[in-house]
Amino acid sequence: GAGVSQTPSNKVTEKGKYVELRCDPISGHTALYWYRQSLGQGPEFLIYFQGTGAADDSGLPNDRFFAVRPEGSVSTLKIQRTERGDSAVYLCASSHQAGGSTDTQYFGPGTRLTVL
Amino acid sequence: DAKTTQPPSMDCAEGRAANLPCNHSTISGNEYVYWYRQIHSQGPQYIIHGLKNNETNEMASLIITEDRKSSTLILPHATLRDTAVYYCIVRGFGAAGNKLTFGGGTRVLVKP
Numbered sequence: 717g718a719g720v721s722q723t724p725s726n727k728v729t730e731k732g733k734y735v736e737l738r739c740d741p742i743s744g745h746t747a748l749y750w751y752r753q754s755l756g757q758g759p760e761f762l763i764y765f766q767g768t769g770a771a772d773d774s775g776l777p778n779d780r781f782f783a784v785r786p787e788g789s790v791s792t793l794k795i796q797r798t799e800r801g802d803s804a805v806y807l808c809a810s811s812h813q814a815g816g817s818t819d820t821q822y823f824g825p826g827t828r829l830t831v832l
Numbered sequence: 833d834a835k836t837t838q839p840p841s842m843d844c845a846e847g848r849a850a851n852l853p854c855n856h857s858t859i860s861g862n863e864y865v866y867w868y869r870q871i872h873s874q875g876p877q878y879i880i881h882g883l884k885n886n887e888t889n890e891m892a893s894l895i896i897t898e899d900r901k902s903s904t905l906i907l908p909h910a911t912l913r914d915t916a917v918y919y920c921i922v923r924g925f926g927a928a929g930n931k932l933t934f935g936g937g938t939r940v941l942v943k944p
Binding site (some may be wrong): 720747749750757758759760761764771772774775807809819820821822823824825826 | 868876917927928930931932933934937
């Protein structure tokens with residue numbers, strides 16, 4: 717079946733602008749995760765949703781970052797007043813149910829964000 | 833989650849088995865060992881996971897030592913398409929295990 721999809725695949729923006737990154741999870745998966753990967757490093761956790769609610773947002777670096785999942789499916793990561801340090805690949809993953817015994821996270825291809 | 837230690841890089845000959853080690857000496861009883869890989873410019877791909885028994889699937893085998901302080905991922909017949917960064921991750925289930933903590937991984941280069 718279809719995997720996790722993310723749009724856009726690439727986003728170039730200017731410092732100070734607002735961006736939205738979209739994630740479509742695997743159908744039927746109730747848990748959704750956002751990670752950020754800087755060049756040469758492993759992914760770092762940002763936030764995860766169980767259904768519509770953000771169950772853990774401890775990885776969001778500051779209040780410029782916000783994520784929503786209003787209907788429990790598609791999620792949008794929103795970054796306000798972008799800075800050059802926000803440049804990274806933003807990865808989304810989904811799983812059947814957070815914390816369950818079959819809770820394997822499956823990743824999308826990522827969105828490469830470049831802030832000029 | 834327990835910390836993992838992996839060699840930063842290793843080479844492997846095409847067609848041969850690739851054995852990727854991982855140390856996780858502080859693993860606790862309810863923590864699983866997960867392996868993912870990341871091919872260049874793609875998202876991480878799930879490979880396999882285990883608790884204490886050895887596991888095998890169509891991609892790889894996972895051998896976990898009896899004391900669970902280390903494990904080895906085995907790619908039985910490496911191909912050029914197996915060139916990737918391989919991440920060993922220790923995680924619990926429940927709220928504590930929902931965030932995957934990636935280390936530096938092992939950069940595997942499969943050579944013809």
